[in-house]
Amino acid sequence: MVTIAFINQKGGVAKTTSAVEIASRFARSGKRTLCIDADPQANMTYIYGINPDREGQRSLKDVFSKEAEIIDVVQRSAEGPDVVPNNILMSNADRMFVGVNSMTLLRNAIRPVAGSYDVCIIDSPPTLGMINWNVLIAADYAVVPVNANALSIQGLRALSETVAEVREEANPGLRILGLLITRYNPRTKLGREALPDLEMIATRYLDTIVFQSKIRQSVAVEDAQANRMSTASSRRSKIASDYDALFGEIVSELRKKGGSI
Numbered sequence: 001m002v003t004i005a006f007i008n009q010k011g012g013v014a015k016t017t018s019a020v021e022i023a024s025r026f027a028r029s030g031k032r033t034l035c036i037d038a039d040p041q042a043n044m045t046y047i048y049g050i051n052p053d054r055e056g057q058r059s060l061k062d063v064f065s066k067e068a069e070i071i072d073v074v075q076r077s078a079e080g081p082d083v084v085p086n087n088i089l090m091s092n093a094d095r096m097f098v099g100v101n102s103m104t105l106l107r108n109a110i111r112p113v114a115g116s117y118d119v120c121i122i123d124s125p126p127t128l129g130m131i132n133w134n135v136l137i138a139a140d141y142a143v144v145p146v147n148a149n150a151l152s153i154q155g156l157r158a159l160s161e162t163v164a165e166v167r168e169e170a171n172p173g174l175r176i177l178g179l180l181i182t183r184y185n186p187r188t189k190l191g192r193e194a195l196p197d198l199e200m201i202a203t204r205y206l207d208t209i210v211f212q213s214k215i216r217q218s219v220a221v222e223d224a225q226a227n228r229m230s231t232a233s234s235r236r237s238k239i240a241s242d243y244d245a246l247f248g249e250i251v252s253e254l255r256k257k258g259g260s261i
């Protein structure tokens, strides 16, 4: 199983959207796909048609508190992937889960299901707290969605420092698969001007690439999400082809790196 986290502490850069779009395409291509919603906002849970607040529903919090295993909480979504739901109860994770092994809870929890899935896609919250340490320690690869603007670029420094610390302390194999430009508008000068900066940061500081496939700004994605699905399952749109191209690129990057996908 290869584990890919969609991560950036900057909010609203399309982490959830991209995680869902890619996970749904893995599932459609026949890969046994596990999605882990590590964000207490539970947007991934919601898009996959699961009610985050259903009474008695077990969630990632029960896994972190060792009251359940992944196989006890996982639910099959209509689109294909199995989903570990989250909900708002996990939002004070930083205080709930403290102690010596608190940073490896997720890695240890997914180990027993590694033989049952080909790919695990993790959606993560817009923070750099204990949840995202867990995510980065559990992941083989990180995909970093960014917007092509100054504030988004500024946030990459903190992320790169965290990735470096995680590598040093707990997960030396962690690699950033690529920076993913989302909500891209090729018609704006600002957007185009941000590209060389992003390329430079990717190569110099993050030892990675900027994916060739950029995701354009489009309302089709919000339409699909309002119907609780990815663009892979809705009416064809520009954004669906952008994510198709990205999916191809992710698979080829994984194969280049020797992944069995």
Ligand SMILES: Nc1ncnc2c1ncn2[C@@H]1O[C@H](COP(=O)(O)OP(=O)(O)OP(=O)(O)O)[C@@H](O)[C@H]1O
Residues within 6 Å of the ligand: 010, 011, 012, 013, 014, 015, 016, 017, 018, 039, 041, 043, 124, 125, 126, 182, 183, 184, 215, 216, 217, 218, 219, 221, 222, 225, 239
């Ligand atoms: N390419 C796009 N074009 C237009 N809207 C988009 C695009 N990608 C994402 N969105 C919309 O932007 C909003 C934020 O996207 P999303 O929730 O995926 O970001 P996020 O990084 O997961 O946010 P958070 O940090 O809160 O978890 C959503 O309403 C989503 O539908």
Ligand SMILES: [Mg+2]
Residues within 6 Å of the ligand: 015, 016, 017, 039, 043, 123, 124
């Ligand atoms: Mg999100």
